[in-house]
Structures are given as C-alpha cells and as structure tokens.
Amino acid sequence: MESEYSNLIQWYPGHIAKARRQLAEQIKQVDLVLEVLDARIAHSSRHDEIQKLAGERPRLVVLNRADMIPQGVLRSWLRWFAAQGEAAYPTNAQNGDGVRAVLKAAQQGAVAVNQRRAGRGMRPRAVRVAVIGFPNVGKSALINRLVGKRAVESAAKPGVTRALRWVRIADVIDLLDSPGILPPRLNDQRAAAKLAICDDIGQAAYTTSRVATLAAELLTPLVPGRLAERFGADPLAVTAEAWLEQVARHKYHGNLDRAAEALLGDFRRGQLGAIALEAPPEEPLVPQAEAECEEG
Ligand SMILES: Nc1nc2c(ncn2[C@@H]2O[C@H](COP(=O)(O)OP(=O)(O)OP(=O)(O)O)[C@@H](O)[C@H]2O)c(=O)[nH]1
Ligand SMILES: [Mg+2]
Numbered sequence: 001m002e003s004e005y006s007n008l009i010q011w012y013p014g015h016i017a018k019a020r021r022q023l024a025e026q027i028k029q030v031d032l033v034l035e036v037l038d039a040r041i042a043h044s045s046r047h048d049e050i051q052k053l054a055g056e057r058p059r060l061v062v063l064n065r066a067d068m069i070p071q072g073v074l075r076s077w078l079r080w081f082a083a084q085g086e087a088a089y090p091t092n093a094q095n096g097d098g099v100r101a102v103l104k105a106a107q108q109g110a111v112a113v114n115q116r117r118a119g120r121g122m123r124p125r126a127v128r129v130a131v132i133g134f135p136n137v138g139k140s141a142l143i144n145r146l147v148g149k150r151a152v153e154s155a156a157k158p159g160v161t162r163a164l165r166w167v168r169i170a171d172v173i174d175l176l177d178s179p180g181i182l183p184p185r186l187n188d189q190r191a192a193a194k195l196a197i198c199d200d201i202g203q204a205a206y207t208t209s210r211v212a213t214l215a216a217e218l219l220t221p222l223v224p225g226r227l228a229e230r231f232g233a234d235p236l237a238v239t240a241e242a243w244l245e246q247v248a249r250h251k252y253h254g255n256l257d258r259a260a261e262a263l264l265g266d267f268r269r270g271q272l273g274a275i276a277l278e279a280p281p282e283e284p285l286v287p288q289a290e291a292e293c294e295e296g
C-alpha cells in the first residue's frame with residue numbers, strides 16, 4: 001500500500017543545504033571517502049548524492065551499528081557488498097568494534113597517496129579522509145573511535161554535527177567530520193520511512209504517530225512476540241494502526257503520541273533486540289531471533 005507513504009517526509013533544512021555545498025567544495029581535496037551506513041537499513045541509508053559527492057575518489061563503506069542487527073543478516077550484507085566489489089567494514093562506533101580495520105584501510109590509503117606524491121617529487125602529507133552519510137548514523141562516533149578520544153560531538157539524535165570539521169590523527173590522517181546529508185528530495189518514501197524509524201532524519205520532518213504505525217507494520221512480522229510482551233497487545237491480531245491505538249489505550253491513557261514515542265524509542269535503543277529492517281536484495285527478512293534481545 002504505497003498510499004500510506006505518500007508525502008510522509010519532505011524536509012531539507014538550511015543547515016544541511018549549506019553543509020552539502022561546503023562538502024562539495026572541501027571534498028575536492030579529499031583522498032578517500034568513508035561512506036557510513038546504518039546497518040539496520042544498509043540499503044535505504046545509502047544515497048546517490050554521496051556517491052556523486054565522492055566522484056571518482058576511492059570509497060569505503062562502513063556498516064555502522066553492526067551490533068544492532070542479527071549477525072546472520074550482517075554476514076549476508078558483507079557477502080553482498082563483496083559480490084558488488086565494494087569494501088564494506090562492519091563497525092560498532094560506540095564501543096569501537098571493527099574500527100581498527102577502518103583505520104588500517106585509511107593508513108594504507110595514506111601510504112598510497114604518498115607513494116604517488118614521492119613519484120612526482122612531492123613531500124609526504126597526511127591523507128585526507130571525509131566521513132559522510134545520513135544524519136545520526138554514527139559518523140562523529142566513528143571519528144572519535146578512529147582518533148581514540150572525544151574530538152567531536154556525538155549524541156543520540158540527528159543533526160548534532162552542524163559544520164564541517166577537520167580532525168588530525170598523528171600527522172598521518174586528516175579526518176573530515178560532516179553534518180548528516182540528506183538528498184534534496186526523498187523520492188523513495190518507503191526508504192524515507194525507514195530512515196525516520198531509525199532516527200536518521202530530523203524529527204521535524206515527520207509525524208511521530210504515522211512513522212510509529214509504519215514501524216509497527218515492519219516490526220510485526222520480525223518480532224511479534226517481543227512487541228506483544230513489551231506493549232501488552234498482540235500485533236498479529238489487528239492492523240498496525242489499531243495495535244498502536246490499543247497500546248495507547250492500555251498503557252498511555254489513550255495518548256497516541258506517547259505510545260508512538262515508546263515504540264520508536266524502544267526500537268532505536270535496541271530494546272526490542274537486534275533487528276535489521278533490510279536484507280540484501282533477493283534475501284527475505286525472516287523473523288529475527290527474539291532470543292538475541294538484550295535488555296538495554
Ligand atoms: N549501538 C550503537 N550506537 C552507536 C553506534 N555508532 C554510533 N552510535 C550512537 O549513535 C548516536 C549518534 O552518533 P553520532 O556520532 O552523533 O552520529 P552522526 O552521524 O555524527 O550524527 P549527525 O552529526 O547528527 O549527523 C550516538 O549516541 C552514538 O553513541 C554503533 O555502532 N552502535
Ligand atoms: Mg556528527
């Protein structure tokens with residue numbers, strides 16, 4: 001039912017338009033691009049704009065939030081990226097898992113850049129690496145892990161980084177932190193809904209209860225038992241809309257917005273378990289091991 005998604009999300013705030021222009025300028029000096037994706041929506045968190053911005057520069061895909069999806073789905077994505085001939089690095093930028101491999105790849109980039117420079121009789125310089133992606137996917141957290149200290153601001157909401165910022169690692173790598181970039185038009189509203197569910201778009205862009213209804217619809221086949229247990233209503237028995245209304249009535253004095261926020265908040269904090277909303281093309285998303293859930 002495409003109609004549920006019509007005009008769900010249209011948003012392009014001024015600071016993003018400005019950051020996009022500045023990034024297009026700065027990226028000319030960049031040697032390597034780290035394209036940070038949200039592993040829960042590894043397809044919908046890619047966008048053509050980033051690939052356009054990166055141009056011919058070498059680009060590494062960072063599948064961040066790898067801890068938030070089932071390991072089986074992560075393995076499928078890694079196989080899929082490898083089959084596309086793309087280097088994809090799974091990371092948890094919060095605790096640092098997988099970040100060492102990204103650092104190594106950037107260091108190799110530095111060696112290659114300086115070999116080319118030496119060949120032209122130029123002095124060595126730090127390799128310039130731009131970290132780009134949608135809002136809130138973990139770009140700044142990744143930079144802090146790469147640098148090994150809190151160099152840039154990182155927090156659990158989209159739109160934290162407002163301006164471009166260079167950070168240096170040991171004279172060898174210059175990292176460019178950038179605000180999350182949205183495509184100028186979110187043509188694919190189904191993808192936009194998933195971005196909203198994962199909090200990878202600013203809250204101002206949508207109505208919480210609509211996005212939560214879509215979240216309930218997507219989550220029901222994946223973790224029905226978990227939803228029933230946590231929210232006291234069986235999502236398999238009714239439509240997503242009716243289920244959310246039931247939850248509002250039973251747990252939130254009829255307040256639909258509070259029910260919506262509770263569902264989205266639980267999902268975003270990982271409290272419903274490790275859940276991927278997307279798998280590689282041709283691979284069905286199966287009900288996800290509700291046993292994998294960790295209390296957050
Ligand atoms: N569980 C988990 N949380 C993460 C991971 N990476 C980042 N986070 C958390 O996600 C939140 C957002 O991280 P940021 O680094 O601010 O994201 P960003 O992409 O820089 O966001 P903007 O600057 O708003 O575009 C923070 O609370 C991080 O701690 C991860 O791999 N796993
Ligand atoms: Mg940031």
